[in-house]
Amino acid sequence: MKLMLVFILSSLFVGVTVGTYAIRNPNIHDPVPVHEALPLPVVITQDHLNKRKYFIESKWYGTLDPNEEVYAKLHCGNGTKANKSNVKKIFSDFKETFEVIVPSKTQVITCRRGIFDIDSFKTRFKFEHKEE
Numbered sequence: 001m002k003l004m005l006v007f008i009l010s011s012l013f014v015g016v017t018v019g020t021y022a023i024r025n026p027n028i029h030d031p032v033p034v035h036e037a038l039p040l041p042v043v044i045t046q047d048h049l050n051k052r053k054y055f056i057e058s059k060w061y062g063t064l065d066p067n068e069e070v071y072a073k074l075h076c077g078n079g080t081k082a083n084k085s086n087v088k089k090i091f092s093d094f095k096e097t098f099e100v101i102v103p104s105k106t107q108v109i110t111c112r113r114g115i116f117d118i119d120s121f122k123t124r125f126k127f128e129h130k131e132e
């Protein structure tokens with residue numbers, strides 16, 4: 001019982017201390033609105049009929065205005081051809097799917113992707129090509 005009281009008193013004390021600290025410390029302010037675009041992990045699927053064809057779903061999220069115009073871009077090396085490289089989107093689309101054809105002898109494909117506006121991101125990824 002005595003221990004419980006000590007606990008309650010000390011949590012009260014901690015609460016008061018933290019509250020006072022927040023008020024007095026001039027470095028703690030309300031958060032400022034942020035505009036940031038961030039990548040989500042890319043999702044890649046292989047076509048069932050044409051094993052050299054892949055669907056690359058580039059995804060993003062963040063704190064931009066939902067209607068803000070952005071450009072979804074993709075570029076793959078190693079002789080890989082994409083059906084488009086630069087697509088105008090709005091931020092709240094949150095994804096764009098690209099179709100790529102990889103050369104049959106290629107084993108590892110290296111790509112970079114991003115969404116671009118003033119607050120942009122660009123990331124690199126690679127995937128393995130298997131025809132079996």
Ligand SMILES: *[C@@H]1O[C@H](CO)[C@@H](O)[C@H](O)[C@H]1NC(C)=O
Pocket residue numbers: 077078106107108109110
């Ligand atoms: C694929 O391209 C990347 C970047 O150009 C290169 O570093 C890598 O060696 C290439 N891989 C293959 C298997 O050709």
Ligand SMILES: *[C@@H]1O[C@H](CO)[C@@H](O)[C@H](O)[C@H]1NC(C)=O
Pocket residue numbers: 055083084097098099
């Ligand atoms: C590119 O491929 C995607 C995914 O299959 C498809 O939705 C889109 O219409 C294609 N775009 C062009 C320009 O061919």
